[in-house]
Amino acid sequence: MPKERLFLFDTTLRDGAQTNGVDFTLADKLAIAAMLDELGIDYVEGGYPGANQTDSELFGKDRKLDTTFTAFGMTRRPGRSASNDPGLAALLEAKADAICFVAKSWDYHVKVALETTEEENLASIRDSVRAAKGKGREVLLDCEHFFDGYKANPKYALACAKAAYDEGARWVVLCDTNGGTLPDEVEKLVGEVVKVIPGDHVGIHAHNDTDQAVANSFAAVRAGARQIQGTLNGLGERCGNANLVSIIPTLKLKPEFAARFDIGVSPAALKKLAHVSHALDERLNRAPNRHAPYVGESAFATKAGIHASAIMKDPATYEHVAPETIGNRRKVLVSEQAGKSNVLAELERGGIKVDKDDPRIGRLLEIVKEREAIGYAYEAADASFELLARRTLGKVPNYFDVTQFDVNVEQRNNAKGERVTVTMAVVKVKVGEDNMISAAEGNGPVNALDLALRKDLGKYQKYIAGLKLTDYRVRILNGGTEAVTRVLIESEDEKGDRWTTVGVSANIIDASFQALMDSIIFKLVKSGAPA
Ligand SMILES: [Zn+2]
Numbered sequence: 001m002p003k004e005r006l007f008l009f010d011t012t013l014r015d016g017a018q019t020n021g022v023d024f025t026l027a028d029k030l031a032i033a034a035m036l037d038e039l040g041i042d043y044v045e046g047g048y049p050g051a052n053q054t055d056s057e058l059f060g061k062d063r064k065l066d067t068t069f070t071a072f073g074m075t076r077r078p079g080r081s082a083s084n085d086p087g088l089a090a091l092l093e094a095k096a097d098a099i100c101f102v103a104k105s106w107d108y109h110v111k112v113a114l115e116t117t118e119e120e121n122l123a124s125i126r127d128s129v130r131a132a133k134g135k136g137r138e139v140l141l142d143c144e145h146f147f148d149g150y151k152a153n154p155k156y157a158l159a160c161a162k163a164a165y166d167e168g169a170r171w172v173v174l175c176d177t178n179g180g181t182l183p184d185e186v187e188k189l190v191g192e193v194v195k196v197i198p199g200d201h202v203g204i205h206a207h208n209d210t211d212q213a214v215a216n217s218f219a220a221v222r223a224g225a226r227q228i229q230g231t232l233n234g235l236g237e238r239c240g241n242a243n244l245v246s247i248i249p250t251l252k253l254k255p256e257f258a259a260r261f262d263i264g265v266s267p268a269a270l271k272k273l274a275h276v277s278h279a280l281d282e283r284l285n286r287a288p289n290r291h292a293p294y295v296g297e298s299a300f301a302t303k304a305g306i307h308a309s310a311i312m313k314d315p316a317t318y319e320h321v322a323p324e325t326i327g328n329r330r331k332v333l334v335s336e337q338a339g340k341s342n343v344l345a346e347l348e349r350g351g352i353k354v355d356k357d358d359p360r361i362g363r364l365l366e367i368v369k370e371r372e373a374i375g376y377a378y379e380a381a382d383a384s385f386e387l388l389a390r391r392t393l394g395k396v397p398n399y400f401d402v403t404q405f406d407v408n409v410e411q412r413n414n415a416k417g418e419r420v421t422v423t424m425a426v427v428k429v430k431v432g433e434d435n436m437i438s439a440a441e442g443n444g445p446v447n448a449l450d451l452a453l454r455k456d457l458g459k460y461q462k463y464i465a466g467l468k469l470t471d472y473r474v475r476i477l478n479g480g481t482e483a484v485t486r487v488l489i490e491s492e493d494e495k496g497d498r499w500t501t502v503g504v505s506a507n508i509i510d511a512s513f514q515a516l517m518d519s520i521i522f523k524l525v526k527s528g529a530p531a
Contacts, residue, residue, distance in 0.1 A: 006221065006251065006261040009043040009140075009173075009203065009229040010036050010244060012280075014072045016235035017047065026054050027470055028283060030063070031498070035276055036232070037065040040264035041244075043140075043227075045070040045100060050090030059094035068138060071096035075103045075128035075141075078116035082127040092131060098138035100173075101128050105160035106149030118156060122163045129167040139169040142205060146174040147181040150189050158196055165197045171227055172197055176216060179207030179239065183219040190223035199224030206242045208234060213242035218250070221257070232280050233292070245277045249294045253321045267325070274327035275379060282380035282488060282500075285473050299323070300330045340365060343389075346378075350386040354393060364392040374504060375477045375484045381502035383491075383522040384515070390525065397531030399460055399524050402453070402517070403435075404428040407445045407509055425449040431458040446472065446512040453516060463527040464520055466494025474508065482506060489515040493523060 013029050016022065024032070029046060036044045044067045047055035051073075059071055073091035076082045083089075091099055103125050104110045110121045125141065132139045141164035143149070149157040161172040174190065181189075186204070194202055204220035204227070206213040217228045234243030251257045252270050265273075274295040281288040290297045300323040315322065315330060323330050343365050344356055354361065367388065368378060378385040390396045405427045414420045425448035426439045438455035442448030454464055471490035476483050485508045492498045499522055503514030 003260060003262045004200075004226070006257075006263050007042045007203075007227040008244065008248070008263055008265070009045065009070075009227055010041045010231065011045040011072075011205075011229055011241065012036070012231040012235055014045040014047050015237070015241050016231040018237035019235045019240070020237075022235065022284060024054065026057050029054065029058050031283070032232075032280065033063065033065060033067075033069070035279065037067045038269065039248075039272065039276055040266055040269045041067055042264050043068045043070050043098065045072050046096070048072050049094035049096070050087060056090075059096055062095055068097045070098040070100050070140070072100045072102065072142075075101045075124045076131075078114055078120045078124055082131040088128060088131065092135050092137075096137065098140060098170075099132045100140040100142055101125070101132070101164075102142040102144055102175075103128075103160060103164075104145070104149075105143035105157045106145040107153045107156045109145055109149070110156075118159075122159060125160060125163045126167045129164050129169050133168050139164070140171040140173055140203070141169045142173045142175050144175050145177045147176050147185065147189055148178060150192075154192070158193065161193065161197055165201060169201075171201055171203045173203035173205050173227065173229060174220070174225070175205040176207055176213075179209030179213065181206075181216065182210065183212055183215045186216045187219040187223045190220045190225050194224035200226045203227030203229055204242075205229040207236065208239040208241060208243075211239070213240070214246050214250075217242045217247055218257075221261075233277055233289070235280075245273060245295055246293050248273060249321065249326050253325060270325060271327045278379045282377065282473070285475060287475075294321075294326050295328055300328055343368065346385060347389055350382070350389065352386070352389055352393070352395070358393075360393055364389055367392060371504075375486050376502050376504050377486060377488070378502070380488055381500045381515075381518075383499035384501045384518045387501075387518055387522055387525070396521065396525060399521065399529065399531065400429055400431040400457060402427060403430050405449065405452070405513070407449055409445055423448045425452040427452040427455075429453075429457065431460065434458050445509055446516075449509070449513060450516055454520065457520075460524060460529055463529045464523050467520065467523050468492055469519070470498065472512075474511075477504075485511045487511040487515045489519055491519040491523070493526075497526075499526075 013032060017024055033044050046058050046069055049055050049059035049071050063069060071091055071094040074087055076085045076088045104114055104121055107118055110118055129139050143161050146157055165172050202225040204217050204225045206216040228247060230242035230244040230247055233245055234240040248265055251263050277295040278288050293299060300319060340361055343361055347354055407425045409423050411421045423445050424441050429436045436456050436458060438452045440448050440451035440455055442451050457464060469489055470492045473488045475486045477486055484504060484506055487503045488500055490498060490500045501515045501518035503511035505511040
């Protein structure tokens with residue numbers, strides 16, 4: 001029997017941006033969208049064009065993505081025509097493949113929050129869908145508070161959904177906005193909706209206020225809905241949204257769903273899921289949840305004892321799925337082979353060819369383990385891993401040596417009597433037989449050091465001219481007896497390629513220096529600079 005297609009809609013960049021403490025920059029949004037696209041997510045909701053500078057810029061230019069890039073916004077305001085509503089106009093002008101409107105579907109909200117009539121709200125839905133269709137966009141309607149609305153007035157909640165569907169909306173999305181609906185209710189109500197609107201036009205948008213957003217999403221699918229909305233790592237306001245990082249592997253690996261449905265995520269992309277989840281955390285400067293299902297560091301960790309010895313005989317004894325399928329790894333036992341295949345996969349990702357039986361692979365694995373134990377995070381720092389691998393395999397020339405550096409931070413009053421902090425760095429570099437000294441002032445020690453280091457690299461200067469640092473993140477790790485600082489630096493070159501490097505030390509300057517050096521050397525390797 002042919003499988004049915006189930007669609008995934010990610011709202012990390014819109015609903016996820018409502019998370020306390022999360023503030024995406026334009027660069028963040030572009031990078032996350034690219035990651036979601038590569039993962040095979042059908043729809044990526046980028047944000048709310050017109051609502052803020054970042055989102056307006058995001059929707060101001062074309063992106064090269066396969067996903068259906070979606071703009072979010074309100075239906076036309078009550079009492080206005082569609083052509084005379086600036087908010088709607090901004091949405092229609094946005095460079096997006098699809099538009100997701102949000103509309104009230106609870107009569108109580110229509111009256112109290114919107115202060116309009118039920119009929120005017122329906123007209124607003126119809127007019128907005130028509131206007132977006134007229135602009136050639138695929139249209140979705142998020143029915144806000146659908147489940148609470150349906151319980152209060154089923155006829156009206158359905159009328160809102162139906163208005164959008166009849167007007168040609170591709171999807172009508174049922175939102176559990178307050179997140180308090182339970183799975184059996186979701187299944188029952190979605191079952192009612194799909195009698196009126198075909199299930200392959202119905203989506204579910206669940207919030208996690210009873211810790212059942214994932215279960216609610218599956219309940220909706222069981223009842224007939226064919227689109228699931230969620231976020232990476234369950235990001236979202238209050239308790240978060242349905243977690244796509246848990247939903248995706250369940251759909252791919254559990255026969256109840258895998259036998260019935262196809263999704264856009266391939267088995268190869270599924271293997272990158274743990275990486276995607278951790279990369280998002282690193283970007284947000286958050287510690288990944290060790291106990292996250294499927295992707296957490298502890299998800300397949302077994303303490304020594306009878307479990308471990310059974311696992312060594314056959315992993316299936318204590319694992320509900322194979323960890324490699326989602327790019328995670330088994331901890332304990334470390335069957336050499338498992339760790340090795342991870343490293344080999346990483347090398348392949350970096351385009352490094354090496355024989356799988358090369359003894360240096362085992363050595364590299366040891367080094368990675370030792371360094372991760374003291375705080376290095378190679379999952380986030382792809383470029384540092386690649387360098388480490390190339391070094392272990394003897395493939396990185398010694399381009400230059402930093403023989404000495406010095407950073408001076410001074411606080412004093414300037415001529416105007418203002419308190420200022422002045423930072424200067426001096427770096428001595430040896431390139432071949434040439435010794436060079438560069439000095440630079442910066443707005444902080446790391447900035448000054450970076451500027452001085454990149455000021456003059458002699459014959460290598462031309463290779464790093466287009467290099468710039470785009471992000472700098474610091475985390476204090478509690479490494480047992482004393483705190484250790486981990487620095488992650490993201491760099492970009494003239495081609496727009498990005499990479500991340502890592503440094504770890506008890507001293508923040510030292511950690512930053514390591515990450516800066518890795519970034520420069522990675523760029524030289526990448527550019528094919530001669531030794
Ligand atoms: Zn929401």
